[in-house]
Amino acid sequence: MAKFDPNFYKKKEVKQFNKKSAFAPGSFVAAAAVKVYAISLEELAIYAPEAFNRLKYSGLRSGVHSPQAMQQLLEKIPDSSRTGADAGSAAMNVLEYLRGKDASHVKSFANGGSDNPSNLHWEDKSLNRARGKENMTPSELAELKFENALKNIGGGIKAGLKAAPKAAAFAAAVKLPPAALKYSLRMKRGEINLEEAVIETGKEVAVASAVGGIAAVPIVAVAYSVPAVGAALVAINPALWVIGGATLANEIYQILRHHEQEIKKTQGKIQQRTQEQLDWLEQSFA
Numbered sequence: 001m002a003k004f005d006p007n008f009y010k011k012k013e014v015k016q017f018n019k020k021s022a023f024a025p026g027s028f029v030a031a032a033a034v035k036v037y038a039i040s041l042e043e044l045a046i047y048a049p050e051a052f053n054r055l056k057y058s059g060l061r062s063g064v065h066s067p068q069a070m071q072q073l074l075e076k077i078p079d080s081s082r083t084g085a086d087a088g089s090a091a092m093n094v095l096e097y098l099r100g101k102d103a104s105h106v107k108s109f110a111n112g113g114s115d116n117p118s119n120l121h122w123e124d125k126s127l128n129r130a131r132g133k134e135n136m137t138p139s140e141l142a143e144l145k146f147e148n149a150l151k152n153i154g155g156g157i158k159a160g161l162k163a164a165p166k167a168a169a170f171a172a173a174v175k176l177p178p179a180a181l182k183y184s185l186r187m188k189r190g191e192i193n194l195e196e197a198v199i200e201t202g203k204e205v206a207v208a209s210a211v212g213g214i215a216a217v218p219i220v221a222v223a224y225s226v227p228a229v230g231a232a233l234v235a236i237n238p239a240l241w242v243i244g245g246a247t248l249a250n251e252i253y254q255i256l257r258h259h260e261q262e263i264k265k266t267q268g269k270i271q272q273r274t275q276e277q278l279d280w281l282e283q284s285f286a
Contacts, residue, residue, distance in 0.1 A: 035085040035086065035163075036083060036085075036220075036223045036224060036230035036231075036233055036234055037083065037084050037085060037086050037087055037089075037090050037234075038079075038082060038083050038090065038227060038230065038231075039074075039082050039083070039084070039087060039090035039091050039093075039094060040087075041055075041067065041070055041071055041074060043087045043090075043091065044074070044091050044094060046087075046091075047087055047088050047090075047091030047092070048091035048092065048094060048095045050095060051091065051094045051095040051098050052070075054098050055070040055073045055074055056070060058073065058102070058103035058120075059073075059102075059103030059104075059105065059115050059120045060115050061109065061115070065115075065117075069116070069117050072117035072118075073103065073117050073120065073122075074094070076117065076120070076121060076122055077094060077097055077098070077122060078097070078148050078149075078151045078152035078155060079152055079155075079156075079224065079225055079226065079227050079230075080093075080151075080152050080153075080154075080155030080156040080158075080159060080224040080225045081093050081094065081096070081097040081151065081152070081155050082094045082097070083159075083224045083227075083230060084159075085163075093155070097122075097151075098122070100124060100125055101122045101123065101124060101125065102122075102123055102124075102125045102128040102129070103120045103121070103122060103123075104120065104121055104122070104123035104127075104128040104131075104136060104144075105119055105120060105135075105136070106119050106120070106121065106135065106136045106141060107119055107135050107136075108131075108132075108133050108134060108135050108136075110133035111133070111135055113135070121136075121141070121144055121145075122148075123144055127140075152225050153221075153225055155224060155225070156220070156221035156222065156223075156224040156225035157217070157221045159220050159221065159224045160216060160217035160218065160219070160220035160221035160224070161217060162220075163216045163217075163220040164213040164214070164216045164217050164220075165213065166216075167212045167213055167215065167216030168209040168210065168212045168213030168216070169209070170212060171208045171209050171211060171212025171213070172205050172206075172208060172209035172212070174208070174244065174248055175204060175205050175208035175209070176201075176205050177248075177252070178248065178251045178252050178255060179200075179201045179204040179205055179208075180201050181252060181255055181256075182201075182204075182255045183196075183197040183198075183200045183201045184197060185255065185256075185259040186200075189259070189262055189263070189266065219233070
């Protein structure tokens with residue numbers, strides 16, 4: 001016969017930290033919280049008239065560029081510099097990029113170069129004006145394209161870092177309810193005390209927040225730097241919120257289910273130990 005254990009009813013401290021649950025909602029929320037907006041020519045005229053006029057007149061000796069040519073000049077701006085969280089911020093990014101820039105001719109106007117956007121590239125004013133009437137050399141053109149590529153990547157990373165705090169806050173807000181529920185139920189079962197419940201809840205929320213913030217940086221950086229990715233992310237944004245909500249609901253369901261199972265296991269053990277105690281007492285007085 002099993003011996004009765006008098007320490008059975010003492011509080012048990014069980015450390016259960018579900019890393020997977022900390023990652024899932026935070027990652028989906030980080031992606032869903034990303035806002036990617038590529039500015040259009042019409043919106044640029046409203047939110048940044050100065051930038052719109054730069055596209056209209058840059059690189060010309062007289063007259064104005066056609067809307068089609070203006071669109072081509074807009075597209076020569078690095079992707080991350082004409083994208084934002086909304087039309088207003090995207091327009092300001094365009095304006096910031098164009099400050100200190102000239103529409104430089106690859107083949108100079110003096111040498112018969114056209115004002116067509118195919119012969120124009122955005123370049124620092126000092127470099128363009130120092131060149132004077134000379135054509136842009138192949139090495140200068142290659143260097144300019146490389147510089148714009150770096151600018152595109154740098155702008156994406158900057159946008160990602162800017163979006164990280166918001167994504168972290170969203171992830172923390174999503175994680176708090178299930179974490180609080182899980183550890184309050186563990187406290188109710190006598191596995192941990194109030195102080196431990198608060199600490200463990202804080203740990204899970206902090207990890208989820210960090211995951212959300214960290215995940216946002218590469219997501220936003222790529223979305224801003226690669227238009228196709230940004231457009232795809234915007235298209236699936238509603239689905240990401242639905243998936244995030246479903247993941248959260250499933251996590252809460254699993255927590256409640258686990259609690260029910262633990263209660264049943266505890267009740268079974270109590271019945272078993274009670275019977276063992278009765279058998280032990282009966283044997284002691286026999």
